[in-house]
Amino acid sequence: MDAGLMSQLTLTNVSVKLGQETVVQDVSADLTSSKLYVLVGPNGAGKTTLLKAMASLLPLKDGLIRFNGEELAGQTPARRAESIAYLPQDRSIAWDLACVDVAALGAQHLTPDLARQKSFAELQALGLQEVSDRGVFGLSGGQRARVLLARVLVSPAEVFLLDEPLIALDPAWQRQVLIRLKQRAEAGQTVILSLHDLHLAAQFADQVLLMHKGKLVKMDTPENIFVPELLSEVFNLKGELVSGDGQRTLRLESLPLL
Numbered sequence: 001m002d003a004g005l006m007s008q009l010t011l012t013n014v015s016v017k018l019g020q021e022t023v024v025q026d027v028s029a030d031l032t033s034s035k036l037y038v039l040v041g042p043n044g045a046g047k048t049t050l051l052k053a054m055a056s057l058l059p060l061k062d063g064l065i066r067f068n069g070e071e072l073a074g075q076t077p078a079r080r081a082e083s084i085a086y087l088p089q090d091r092s093i094a095w096d097l098a099c100v101d102v103a104a105l106g107a108q109h110l111t112p113d114l115a116r117q118k119s120f121a122e123l124q125a126l127g128l129q130e131v132s133d134r135g136v137f138g139l140s141g142g143q144r145a146r147v148l149l150a151r152v153l154v155s156p157a158e159v160f161l162l163d164e165p166l167i168a169l170d171p172a173w174q175r176q177v178l179i180r181l182k183q184r185a186e187a188g189q190t191v192i193l194s195l196h197d198l199h200l201a202a203q204f205a206d207q208v209l210l211m212h213k214g215k216l217v218k219m220d221t222p223e224n225i226f227v228p229e230l231l232s233e234v235f236n237l238k239g240e241l242v243s244g245d246g247q248r249t250l251r252l253e254s255l256p257l258l
């Protein structure tokens with residue numbers, strides 16, 4: 001992508017308070033287009049909260065989030081939706097609409113016919129062409145998760161925020177979805193997702209955001225994040241990343257419980 005067309009999501013000293021607790025603390029990062037970012041961290045590290053804050057679904061206690069220099073908090077939801085799409089962790093769907101119609105809800109910028117066409121193409125890419133006319137209540141958990149992912153991917157947004165997009169997917173579809181998301185990054189979009197599977201994070205991420213206790217410990221390449229000291233300090237795991245033939249393999253062992 002031409003450097004002049006790069007888009008940038010900028011977090012400056014972002015803190016979020018939930019109840020009495022500051023659960024995201026002083027996070028700063030520049031997230032640019034054409035990259036796949038993976039948020040990792042133990043349960044309760046603040047990944048979901050940070051993604052919701054980036055989607056402007058939570059107010060900030062401190063700090064700023066800007067997209068291409070413009071503060072998101074001041075924008076109308078419709079304006080924000082032009083730049084940012086969000087997949088929540090909750091995969092519930094309220095109505096038993098056909099898959100193709102659920103996915104088309106993400107493409108409100110198009111005419112109904114074009115939205116359905118685009119949504120069918122995305123469902124096809126996610127292996128759901130045969131069930132596209134079926135009601136979502138009759139799908140398996142993994143199929144429904146892919147329909148909701150399609151709804152996000154048909155949007156015109158430049159940034160995709162995806163909270164645990166691989167939940168409920170079998171191992172083959174976990175990889176297919178990551179390949180699809182990587183294609184989106186290569187096509188110039190910014191893809192930011194949370195994952196618990198560190199092996200997949202190591203293989204697919206361009207940059208990893210390592211979170212622990214509400215703080216961004218480090219944002220860097222998998223090679224510089226999955227090092228023995230950080231794996232032990234943050235995850236209580238013994239491990240190392242082995243690179244070769246363009247592949248990254250993470251070897252992990254448990255340490256005794258703290």
Ligand SMILES: Nc1ncnc2c1ncn2[C@@H]1O[C@H](COP(=O)(O)OP(=O)(O)OP(=O)(O)O)[C@@H](O)[C@H]1O
Nearest residue numbers: 018019021023041042043044045046047048049050
């Ligand atoms: N409504 C709330 N009020 C108070 N604290 C909350 C609230 N929601 C979440 N928290 C706390 O905020 C912290 C961060 O939660 P968050 O869901 O962002 O973590 P996470 O990294 O996504 O975790 P997981 O991997 O378990 O999904 C946790 O300690 C959680 O208990």
